[in-house]
Amino acid sequence: MEYYAVEINPLPLDMDFSSFYEALYQITIPTDEDGEMFVVSTKEEQEELADYFNEMDLLVAKHTLVKVENAEVEPIFYDYGFKAREYYLYKDIVTSFHIVEGEPIQIEMALLQIQEDLLAFSNKEDVKEYYINKELQPLIQGYADAYKIVVHF
Known part of the structure; x- marks a missing residue:
């Protein structure tokens, strides 16, 4: 199954994090996240998040992902993907x-x-x-x- 991610720049230290996440969760609740990477299950959610982050001048990139179930990873894995709660590779x-x-x-x-x-x-x-x-x-x-x-x- 494909997943989709939106990558953002680090949040500014002076940002109100609770307001940021409150607005984010009104758009969608990511299925997974890791710092600056927010994972969602549909392309539509990805587009909505990308629009939100773009308005805030935070958007870096959009990615299509492959979730690796029950993963055993090699050290080079992190050049091709990332780990949040689950392991993902860039499709x-x-x-x-x-x-x-x-x-x-x-x-x-x-x-x-x-x-x-x-x-x-x-x-x-x-x-x-x-x-x-x-x-x-x-x-x-x-x-x-x-x-x-x-x-x-």
Whole structure:
């Protein structure tokens, strides 16, 4: 499921924080937040928040996100996403895949190669979903071909 975020500049120290959040919560209640990042579940909520923050001259950027369920993250993860209460990756720069077929030893060997390129993985309904930089998809497919395993992106 996609999520959406609005990133803002740090709030000025002289700002009335209670008024800020009161007005924010009249627009929408974010599903998650982390400092300057407010996560919502619809594009419409994102647009409303962006308009609100833009009027206050706080808007930095809007992002489409992928929520990583039951996340196990690698140190490089934070170059591609962030953690609030949950883990999120920026959808425009990542892709995911899962392994659907292969001999167990071949899968294990492929994963040893793939490990150095992983951002995160999650266990979803007994299937591990692996997240990588989108530009590395051909490399991962090459590993899959070399180890005679099948991956689906």
